[in-house]
Amino acid sequence: MKSQISIENVSKVFGRHKALNNVSLEIKEGEIFALLGPNGAGKTTLISAICGLCRQSSGNIKVNDFDTLSHYKETRNQIGLVPQELPLDGFESVYNSCQFSRGLFGLKDSRDHIDKILKTLSLFDKRDEQIFGLSGGMKRRLLIAKALAHEPKILFLDEPTAGVDVSLRRDIWKLIEDQKKMGVTIILTTHYIEEAEQLADRVGIINSGEIILVKEKTALMSEFSKKTTFIRLSKKLKDTSFIKKNNKISLTDNGMTLKLLGINNTSNELQSIVNLLSQNGIAFTEINTVDNSLEDIFLDLVESQ
């Protein structure tokens, strides 16, 4: 896939604070890229630099080979931005607000296009209402509608599901997937790792202004995969001496369940433990293996920094 956004050695300094430190990153055309990081990691600053809300102190950013500083019109024309907060002019109507967004990109009014977006986002009934009468979830959807009003090729979503209910979150996920099917490149920042796990093709992790990892989501999950296996025993274990010899094994559930951490697929560790239980005359009723989540991987990586 062709690289659509190219970020080269970008740094951003606010006074003495280095919000971005020599960040380099490529975003591929048509992918969903999830940018993860703790609060203050530099996610929003990086998005702001790409979208023109702030100017990088050094380095270059190109969107489809256009420099974001010297050819800002060409780069911004391709981008739609959904910010983290809900910055809206509450006195304006939903419809006019969307037309305003469209007009800023040099496009004439298009009732059909705006109506279509508003219907997709379940805002059509509210089109003539003033924004301050909308609920928080509706405002969040309106920001997405505004970002889509000029039919962007690249969509930045800065924590799009922050503070929305589960149902709306699912709707937004569907919308993101639909946009991807239409060929839109999506860059997503989120605190909900489940969201990245569900949607992303690739994941980038940023911490203290530095990109510490960029990987295909599946490769990341596989590389950092750690399994936890639970063996439900038929009766409470009395002799725990063999557990103490292995630090990967612990006893939970009042002695009724063995918890085996990081048991490797390729080794015969699980078989050995099952054999050991048989030799000691201990029966079991259930074996359950759980993969660690992207959230576990994210926390491991950030904490190891």
Next chain:
Amino acid sequence: MNIQAAITIYKFEMARFRRTIFQSLVAPIITTSLYFVVFGAAIGSKIETINGVSYGSFIVPGLIMLYLMTESINNAAFGIYFPKFVGSIFEVLSAPVSSLEATVGYVGAAASKSTIIGLMIFLTSNLFVTHDIKYPLVMAIFIILTAITFSLFGFIIGIWAQNWEKLSIIPTLLVTPLVFLGGSFYSIDMLPEFWQKVSLLNPVFYLISGFRWSFFGTSEIPIALSIVAILSFMAICLAVIAIIFRTGYRLRT
């Protein structure tokens, strides 16, 4: 050039004006009427003509200028400050909109609003005094130039202001006194010599004087000087705005 963006910003700001049309127009008309009652009828009846013009007529250009300047500043300052305050300015800053296009949109709308208000005040004045305009074209040029220039100034204030207090501090503490002391309601010939010289340091005096010339064909200073003054102030405002957009001052981090 993204002309559509400038038109979009202009229409958006004018829509705000339409939403508040009652307070935007009625308040200046009532206040103007009060000025005519108090200054024109009550005080004006005790004053003889000034340069051959009745006092009621004499204050009309001053009153129009007073509103034109203050409304231009207030409308333009609010127009850019409000989206900064609520955060919606991100849309303009992340769109393919140049500094010129944004300025044309915001300042054009503010100047249009204040021009409409200025014309309403002129029409209101006709209810109280009768006057012929000697140079209507010059009057129109002065109105447009003043509206644009002070809207540019207001635009700068709106970008500079970081809170509501700062937004009103310059119009209240600087512009209003300059307008009142710039000969809105009197001829500087009526002042002692020392204060006449002080008045010459007030840039607003040149604008009011020039505007009054377009009404009556007489003024305290040459009309060319007034035009140079307004064009100079406009050039300074444009230069400051160019610097603001180049550096991103209080707009981009």
